[in-house]
Amino acid sequence: NAGVTQTPKFQVLKTGQSMTLQCAQDMNHNSMYWYRQDPGMGLRLIYYSASEGTTDKGEVPNGYNVSRLNKREFSLRLESAAPSQTSVYFCASSAETGLTEAFFGQGTRLTVV
Amino acid sequence: GENVEQHPSTLSVQEGDSAVIKCTYSDSASNYFPWYKQELGKGPQLIIDIRSNVGEKKDQRIAVTLNKTAKHFSLHITETQPEDSAVYFCAARASGTYKYIFGTGTRLKVLA
Numbered sequence: 001n002a003g004v005t006q007t008p009k010f011q012v013l014k015t016g017q018s019m020t021l022q023c024a025q026d027m028n029h030n031s032m033y034w035y036r037q038d039p040g041m042g043l044r045l046i047y048y049s050a051s052e053g054t055t056d057k058g059e060v061p062n063g064y065n066v067s068r069l070n071k072r073e074f075s076l077r078l079e080s081a082a083p084s085q086t087s088v089y090f091c092a093s094s095a096e097t098g099l100t101e102a103f104f105g106q107g108t109r110l111t112v113v
Numbered sequence: 114g115e116n117v118e119q120h121p122s123t124l125s126v127q128e129g130d131s132a133v134i135k136c137t138y139s140d141s142a143s144n145y146f147p148w149y150k151q152e153l154g155k156g157p158q159l160i161i162d163i164r165s166n167v168g169e170k171k172d173q174r175i176a177v178t179l180n181k182t183a184k185h186f187s188l189h190i191t192e193t194q195p196e197d198s199a200v201y202f203c204a205a206r207a208s209g210t211y212k213y214i215f216g217t218g219t220r221l222k223v224l225a
Contacts, residue, residue, distance in 0.1 A: 104156035
């Protein structure tokens with residue numbers, strides 16, 4: 001019973017490098033999210049996907065792109081990493097209908113040097 | 114835009130005492146309020162939630178209260194234990210939207 005799985009768990013990038021964070025859920029959820037967590041700032045929404053085939057910007061989308069590959073998978077791409085993108089990234093998913101909780105992955109700790 | 118304020122940012126209590134964390138939301142359409150606990154190195158996990166048609170909900174040592182008029186909701190932990198030490202986040206969501214708006218978190222330390 002995996003829930004939400006993120007890869008990788010840790011990553012160090014040099015400024016200007018690109019990378020993709022992967023996320024998959026096995027709960028048949030329609031909605032998926034990417035958050036970043038920074039000290040003192042809580043969880044801020046980067047992008048979300050209400051359902052397969054749709055994506056929307058959240059609070060802090062600049063410098064990121066996303067792809068909802070299928071119902072299970074939602075990836076986050078940094079095209080040209082910057083030190084300001086050093087953060088812990090969390091993927092989450094939730095059922096579309098009704099007011100229910102979001103389930104979170106274990107996080108990816110990204111450092112951009 | 115939507116906003117959730119959370120206080121305090123840090124809270125230290127003696128084991129056995131109670132802890133209270135408070136949140137205020139701005140979007141009057143919000144009607145779902147989950148609370149998450151995040152342990153070190155892990156993702157947030159739901160501990161309790163409340164919907165707008167309910168004023169209070171309890172689950173063993175944990176309770177949440179909601180005042181829709183004042184747009185306040187609070188987490189109460191009684192008889193705190195060392196394993197309650199973690200970061201706690203409140204959140205709000207409006208039906209018809211897909212976004213959860215989170216507070217900035219409270220680091221709770223339970224002193225043995």
